[in-house]
Amino acid sequence: MNAVVATQTGLASLEGDKLSSLERLADGLGPAELYWIAAWSAARADQLQRGTVPAAPAKAIGDRLTILYGSQTGQAKRIATQLSARAEAAGLAVRLVRADSYPQRDLAKETHLVVVISTQGDAEPPDDARGLVEFILGKRAPRLPGLRYAVLGLGDSSYPEFCAIGRQLDARFAELGGSRLAPLGEADVDVDAVATPWTERAFEQARQALGTTQPAPRVTTLQPVPSRVTHQRDRPFAAAVLDNQSIVARDAGRDVRHLELSLEGSGLRYEPGDAVGVWPQNPAALVDQWLGLLKLDGEQVVYHDGKEWPLRRWLTHERELTRLSRPLIAAVADASGDQELAGVLRPDQSSRLTALLADLQPIDLWRRHPAAWSADELVAALRPQTPRLYSIASSQKAVGDEVHLTVAVIDYLAHGQRHWGAASSFLGASTDEHRLPVFIEENERFRLPKDDSRDVIMIGPGTGVAPFRAFVQERRETAARGRHWLFFGNRHFSSDFLYQIEWQAALRDGSLDRLELAFSRDGEAKVYVQQRIREQARDLYAWLQEGAHLYVCGDANHMAKDVHAALIEVAVSQGGQSHEQAREWLSGLLQQGRYARDVY
Structure with missing residues (x-):
């Protein structure tokens, strides 16, 4: 039997749910991770054939480790998947599940739980975790005296509410009676620097708690099969x-x-x-500003974290120069001895911190709070480029x-x-x-409906219109049967109507059915897309009631919140719902995947 036939026969022998589970596990994994799983599977199969590994009986919730993830950009999923694969290789019974697929009733039965979750913008959960986070933080959450848990929060310290969702869940599980398997982990944009040691600790604690002392199996390295996709985040x-x-x-x-x-x-x-x-790469003019301000030599060699490069290389390629963060504020306050600046980081000064992070780039802070900095100290203080x-x-x-x-x-x-x-x-x-x-x-939460007869509503002001250009192209190429409605806004019709000719052509050829425009600076009163949503409330609600999918892309801090509020008003005015019912209705659309957001 040749390799192709063997592969086809093996897949055909899997039951539908097992094949679906295998596909979900492999979804989003890179070549290195897939090669590792292939090697582990081969070793496991060999052990089973020799009778050295008995088939594991089905285990109750209390005998397994549940790994939940909530992910907006894929980082939380990646880390959770890696932890799951390692735990399974060590003999643990593991359930890996995305937050919006997790049955909330199971929470009261869990005994060992790991949560990997990101925080978006100003203390918002990722869209796939909104429902579960609201449940856990709300009054319906059960007491959890038998739960041992660990939470890894992912965030960006250039936002004032760094890892807020991870912190809230960690504190809430303790409030409900749970005990920690591992302390709360908080990972900045350089995710793996924190996530790698944290997952190692959480894995060891889970293995001991579940009574499994079996070490991770040694597997024979297999020759990798050539992969069509060889380029990833760390190998662009x-x-x-x-x-x-x-x-x-x-x-x-x-x-x-x-x-x-x-x-x-x-x-x-x-x-x-x-x-x-x-x-x-950071602009050369910005790098020159830094070197001039601190009177440093760009050719000076700096050794840091096992790497040795000239300072100019560090500042151009390796260090974040345009986003201010809490650790940077702390470092500058310490170097300059400025107690007032240090006070901005106090919990009761969150409004001042928010204003500072929104207004300044790192170099502005250095200008305002001068101190002597060596090249080595500068490289150590700045965050890695991401x-x-x-x-x-x-x-x-x-x-x-x-x-x-x-x-x-x-x-x-x-x-x-x-x-x-x-x-x-x-x-x-x-x-x-x-x-x-x-x-x-990949962004599996922001996908066109599989049923091409479904209508699509797209709300994308400014550069948020980008994915909807892709949506309209795709639906034209596939001759989709559903209707398409775009809401677009910008400052001026005459100067920044992005892709104007393409949208007009799409209206003519039928690949776009409706186009609502909002140009905020063309009249005496500013008009934004949320006003057009309210004006079109009747038809918009009718489309959604008939099964349309709704997409929003763009600014998270203002536009997305204003659009969400306008959608609640639509449900209230057109559906006769209360504000609470309207919020639950929108939450239901999120859970169903019919309301998707790509916000930043």
């Missing part, structure tokens, strides 16, 4: 720039670029709703081995100095001579 693809053009008028007041990148030869595939991760995610603005069915992005270039004057965005400036300045380090970040 060097994508050639095919096109980079401004899509706003010269007097628009800001630059928005449409980029087309080549994925030829990469093996990378994507779906509408996914994102492109870009590893940026990739930026951009919603994909194309359908691969329409553009082939390309990927398109919509990028607002951050470049402004403040506090008497010029400021830049790291990734947007990097992308905005790219030419056809450049190759950009990119990877695909």
Whole structure:
């Protein structure tokens, strides 16, 4: 029997639910993780054939480890999946489940629980965990005296409420009577620096608590099967720039670029709703500002964390220079001896901290609070550079081995100095001579409906319209039967109506049925998309009642909240619901996957 036949026969012998479970486990894993699982499976099969590993009996909830994850960008899922695979390899009975698929009634029966969850924007849970978080924090949550738990929070310390959801859940489980398997973990954007040792500790505690002393099995390394996809977050693809053009008028007041990148030869595939991760370089002018301000030599070699590079390389490629964070504020306050600055980090000063984080870049803080800094101290104080995610603005069915992005270039004057965005400036300045380090970040929560007869409502002001360009292209290519309704807003009709010609063509050819526009600076009163939502309340509610899917993309701190509030008003005015019923109705749409948000 050849390998192909053997593989097909093996898959055919799996029951439907087992095959579905296998597919869910493999979803989102990279080649290295899949190779590891393949090696472990081969060793396990050999042990079973030799009779050295008896088939495990079904275990009750109390005899297993449940790993829950809530993930907006995929990081929490990645960490939870890795922990699950390791625990299973050590002989533990494990259930890995996304938060919105978790039966809430099971919580009272759990005895060993690990939660990996991110915090979005201003103390918001990821969309796939909203319902469960509300349940756990609410009055219906059961007492949990028999629960041993561990919580790993993922966040970004450039936001004032760093890892707020992880903290709330950790405290709430204790309040309900649970005891910790491991202390609360709080991971910043350099996720693995905290997540790796934390998961190691949580794994060991869970193994001891469940009475399993069996070590992780030794497996024979198998020769990897060539994979179509070899490029990931830590091994990006060097994508050639095919096109980079401004899509706003010269007097628009800001630059928005449409980029087309080549994925030829990469093996990378994507779906509408996914994102492109870009590893940026900080602008040379910004690096020069730092070197001049601190009177440091860019050629001075700095050794840090096992790496040795000139300071200019550290500041250009390896360190975050444009996002302020709590640890940076603490470091500058300590170096300068400024007690007033240190006081901003007190819990009762959250409003001052929020204002500071929103207003300043790191270099502004250094200017305001001068101190002597060595090159080594600077590199140690700054956070590692991290990739930026951009919603994909194309359908691969329409553009082939390309990927398109919509990028607002951050470049402004403040506090008497010029400021830049790291990734947007990097992308905005790219030419056809450049190759950009990119990877695909899947977003399984932001997908078009599988039933192409379903209607689609898209709300995307500004660059938030990017994924909806991909949606319309995809539905045109697949000849989808459902209707399409786009809400778009920006400042001026004449200068920043992004993709205007394409939307007009889509209206003519029928791939877009309705288009609502809101240009906030064209009249005496500012008009935003949420006002258009209220104006179209009757039809919008009718579409949703008939099964339409609703999508929102863009700013998380203001637009997304205002749109959510407007949708509640729609349910109240058109559905005769109370505000509480309307909130539950929207929560139900989120749980069903009919209300999806890609907000940042």
